[in-house]
Amino acid sequence: MxxxxxxxxxxxxxxxxxxxxxxxxxxxxxxxxxxxxxxxxxxxxxxxxxxxxxxxxxxxxxxxxxxxxxxxxNPITLSTLNDKLDFIIERMRANDLELELMFEILKNSSNPEELKKIEDRAKNKNF
Missing domain, CATH: 1.10.260 (434 Repressor (Amino-terminal Domain))
Known part of the structure; x- marks a missing residue:
């Protein structure tokens, strides 16, 4: 050319x-x-x-x-942003609960019965 x-x-x-x-x-x-x-x-x-x-x-x-x-x-709507924000907040809450669980495990690591209870609650997500 x-x-x-x-x-x-x-x-x-x-x-x-x-x-x-x-x-x-x-x-x-x-x-x-x-x-x-x-x-x-x-x-x-x-x-x-x-x-x-x-x-x-x-x-x-x-x-x-x-x-x-x-x-x-493909505009980003307020609804889409809210859904994404809700997801992020939910993940943050889950992370906070996971941290709480880890601290509980550390505090109660010498008590096998408590560890079993914590493990069961974690499996059922009933913390």
């Missing part, structure tokens, strides 16, 4: 990027957070002040927009 063809491909990709930016009403800041590029650099590319951005830079912007599209198609 010669330089002219390469430049034409870059321009086509940039035009598609600009269309998607407009469609999703993306800010330069949003794109910068997803791409790792500066919002000022993105602004220069999108408004044409940067005449010859590298293919690597264009690819980063393109991937950032694709990431946004995936997030837009």
């Amino acid at each position: 010669n330089n002219t063809d390469n430049q034409n491909v870059k321009e086509e990709v940039l035009n598609l990027i600009k269309e998607k930016v407009k469609k999703y009403e993306l800010s330069n800041y949003q794109i910068s957070k997803l791409s790792g590029l500066s919002d000022v650099g993105i602004a220069k590319i999108l408004d044409g002040r940067s005449k010859n951005p590298s293919e690597k830079t264009i690819k980063k912007i393109q991937l950032a927009i694709e990431t946004f599209e995936k997030q837009d198609q």
Whole structure:
């Protein structure tokens, strides 16, 4: 592919990027957070002040927009976040109970009957 063809491909990709930016009403800041590029650099590319951005830079912007599209198609709802938070809290409680159990075992390690009771409660999850 010669330089002219390469430049034409870059321009086509940039035009598609600009269309998607407009469609999703993306800010330069949003794109910068997803791409790792500066919002000022993105602004220069999108408004044409940067005449010859590298293919690597264009690819980063393109991937950032694709990431946004995936997030837009599968948005995280408040309900989903609450479910995940509930799961995390439940795991934390379980971990706290496991720690309590370990301390009980250590305190009562000389009493085999108590150890058996603790072990049975742990098996039945009735701590």
